Amino acid sequence: MASAGSDEPDDDNEPGKVRVEVVDVEGGGQVLIAVRRDGSPIDPMDLVAKIEGAEPTAYAALAAQWHDLSIGQLRRALTAWLREAGIEDAEHDSRRILETVLKPYQLNAVLDASTPAAWSIPSEVAEMAVRRAAREPLSQIIGSVGFWTLDLIVTRDVLTPRPDTETLVRAALGRITDRSAPLKILDIATGSGAIALALLSELPNAHAVATDISPAALEIAKANAARNQLSGRVRFLETGWADGVEGRFDLLVSNPPYIAPEVIATLEPEVRDFEPLLALDGGQGGLAPYPHLLNEARRLLNPGGHALFEIGHDQGAPVLELARAAGFGSARILADLAGHDRVLAVHN
Known part of the structure; x- marks a missing residue:
């Protein structure tokens, strides 16, 4: 032998x-x-x-x-x-x-x-x-995942886009009365670019700015824009949140980190061990990003514009309270297909 x-x-x-x-x-x-x-x-x-x-x-x-x-x-x-x-x-x-x-x-x-x-x-x-x-995520093993109607590159530098996030895309599109309009979109903490690119794929005359603090994530987002023939209508910006972003937007979207630090250790290994901590850790209660995002919505939305933020399934009540405290009295919580709280929607 x-x-x-x-x-x-x-x-x-x-x-x-x-x-x-x-x-x-x-x-x-x-x-x-x-x-x-x-x-x-x-x-x-x-x-x-x-x-x-x-x-x-x-x-x-x-x-x-x-x-x-x-x-x-x-x-x-x-x-x-x-x-x-x-x-x-x-x-x-x-x-x-x-x-x-x-x-x-x-x-x-x-x-x-x-x-x-x-x-x-x-x-x-x-x-x-x-x-x-x-327990390496299948999306990282294969190198891509389907999201909305797109095929997106996925690596350890970005969260794997999930069906839950399609709830936000669907809700955002539902607020657009004229999909042929030359809309301006801002996607904060874009990661793989999933949300911005999904919206652009449905809004043929829209343009987007997509931000992320991670240079590696932005490289993936740029590659995804090219992969889906959308590079000409999106500009990527390396910055924290919307720092340095000027102008006004018709639609502001974000899937921010919203996991409480003490919960991260209990997550599935596919998430805990393979996805970027920067995209998971939402600070105290998982709520730290939302006051800042709401202030940016107030600063950057056009009159009549809409902002939609993904949230955790158990964060509806506290996030709604934060939105109303920021002056968005008509804020709403939207459920995903499983009936869980998933999106905070506000308008200017």
């Missing part, structure tokens, strides 16, 4: 450390098998290591188990493996992983094929599976 991995000390035998070995089989030929470094049988769950420390052989070991499967069999094996790893929507994630690896082919078109997948497919799928089992 010859090891395909490098020599390492005998005491490096803790769970999750694996090697791939080449084994001669009766009748000729060789196969790859996965074992722990101490020679004991490998449980697929032992391959789940922190992504920063995961070895290339962990991916290879899993790929070796899947190397002779058809696409349909691979999908079932991947779904079962992710489910055992604790991934809640394993069926969805396995489908997205396979769709990504198989591009440009459609998954449904090859699911019934009985021949084994091409040699590279199990390897790519295994790498993504190990990363997902380590």
